[in-house]
Amino acid sequence: MQFDSLLILLLVGALAGWLSGKIMAGRxxxxxxxxxxxxxxxFLAGTIFPALGxxxxxxFLASxxxxxIGSVILLFVIGLIRKA
Structure with missing residues (x-):
């Protein structure tokens, strides 16, 4: 993996994590x-969504x-596990 692709991966991850934290009410x-x-x-969305079609x-925006979407699903599952 090259440096620029790693940087883009971290940028997309940070932006998606921040957005999912805002969507899931501060989680x-x-x-x-x-x-x-x-x-x-x-990664979760990349494995589940193609299987569902x-x-x-x-x-960049689609990524x-x-x-x-994958992060919101992950935060929802983490919230369910914390409540149990």
């Missing part, structure tokens, strides 16, 4: 936690939307 985990949640959420598209 964020700080800057590094949000980056991690965004990256894991993007759902595609967002290509480009952020894709990662944000």
């Amino acid at each position: 964020g985990f700080g800057l590094l936690g949000n980056i991690l949640v965004g990256i894991v959420g993007a 759902f595609a967002v598209g290509g480009g 952020v939307i894709h990662a944000t």
